[in-house]
Amino acid sequence: IQMTQSPSSLSASVGDTVTITCRASQGIFNSLAWYQQRPGQVPKLLIHAASRLGSGVPSRFSGSGSGTDYTLTIRSLQPEDFATYYCQQYYTLPPLTFGGGTEVEIK
Amino acid sequence: EVQLVESGGGLVRPGGSLRLSCVASGFTLSASDMNWVRQVPGRGLQWISYIGSDDTVHYADSVKGRFTISRDNAKNSLFLEMNSLRVDDTATYHCARDGFDVLTDSTFHAFDLWGRGTTVIISS
Numbered sequence: 736i737q738m739t740q741s742p743s744s745l746s747a748s749v750g751d752t753v754t755i756t757c758r759a760s761q762g763i764f765n766s767l768a769w770y771q772q773r774p775g776q777v778p779k780l781l782i783h784a785a786s787r788l789g790s791g792v793p794s795r796f797s798g799s800g801s802g803t804d805y806t807l808t809i810r811s812l813q814p815e816d817f818a819t820y821y822c823q824q825y826y827t828l829p830p831l832t833f834g835g836g837t838e839v840e841i842k
Numbered sequence: 843e844v845q846l847v848e849s850g851g852g853l854v855r856p857g858g859s860l861r862l863s864c865v866a867s868g869f870t871l872s873a874s875d876m877n878w879v880r881q882v883p884g885r886g887l888q889w890i891s892y893i894g895s896d897d898t899v900h901y902a903d904s905v906k907g908r909f910t911i912s913r914d915n916a917k918n919s920l921f922l923e924m925n926s927l928r929v930d931d932t933a934t935y936h937c938a939r940d941g942f943d944v945l946t947d948s949t950f951h952a953f954d955l956w957g958r959g960t961t962v963i964i965s966s
Contacts, residue, residue: 768941768952770887777956778887783941784950821887825951829900831877831889 736760736824740834746842747812755807755837757822762802766826769798769807772836773818781820782807809839817841844868844955846937851960858927858964864920864937864957872915875940875949878922880933881959890935891922892951905931927964934959 737760747753757767765785770778780789782798785805795810809816822834850862862878878890891911892900899911910923920937938953 766950768950770953777936777958778953780941780952780954783943783952787943787945789941789954823887823889823952828892828951829889830902831892831951833887833889836886 736763736827736832738822738824738832738834740822740837742837743835744838744840746840748842749812749814751812752808752810753812753839754809755820755822755839757800757805757807757834759803759805759824759826763824763826765801766824767798767800767805768823768825769796770821770823771816771818772821773815778821812839814841846939846955846957848935848937848957848960851935851962853963853965854927855966856927856929856964859923859925860927860962862922862924862935862960862962864922866918866920866939869939871913871918871920875951876911876913876920877938877940877951877953878909878911878920878935879938879953879956880931880935880962882933888933893920924962927962929964932962932964934961 739758767785769782772778786798797808819836819838821836848864875894877892893911908926912921936959937957939955940949941954
């Protein structure tokens with residue numbers, strides 16, 4: 736299953752709402768995770784099952800979608816949210832596949 | 843503290859071999875489903891291999907037949923034996939644990955714990 740993320744990068748300001756999309760090449764039945772990776776750090780699991788927030792993840796992060804199309808929304812962007820975000824499908828194993836990433840930069 | 847620590851990376855010539863290790867602390871590795879994921883600096887993530895608590899193993903096509911995942915329960919450690927290494931295997935290799943959903947009391951194949959990684963460079 737191929738995962739296509741868009742956009743590959745975006746510029747936003749503190750306080751903005753940003754939306755990142757991920758499209759699977761076939762239906763993945765909400766078996767989708769989102770990760771945040773800050774520079775020099777390992778990925779952090781934000782969301783699994785398309786919309787379930789991970790432990791300790793702020794409520795300004797939310798996930799939605801179904802079928803092949805999924806969305807990560809970050810409301811009221813904070814300075815610590817500037818990072819690269821990845822989606823990952825886990826409907827099929829093997830393989831597990833990631834999207835290409837979206838870099839969220841400060842405008 | 844719950845953590846994963848990898849080691850074993852290095853500089854190897856094409857065609858060579860390496861054995862990566864990942865030591866778990868704060869949890870029982872044998873009871874967990876574990877993975878290796880690699881990342882080329884500045885680029886994306888690629889899942890490489892999986893070993894389940896039931897010893898089921900899976901590999902990405904790009905490494906099948908060359909890499910072997912294994913586990914030593916007594917040492918609470920995960921391994922990745924890498925043979926016939928190629929230039930495009932150059933990356934930072936992370937071990938990662940499958941997540942556990944407390945509401946459904948089940949695991950899922952996304953990763954809630956990552957090690958910091960060990961760097962593998964394949965070059966002549």
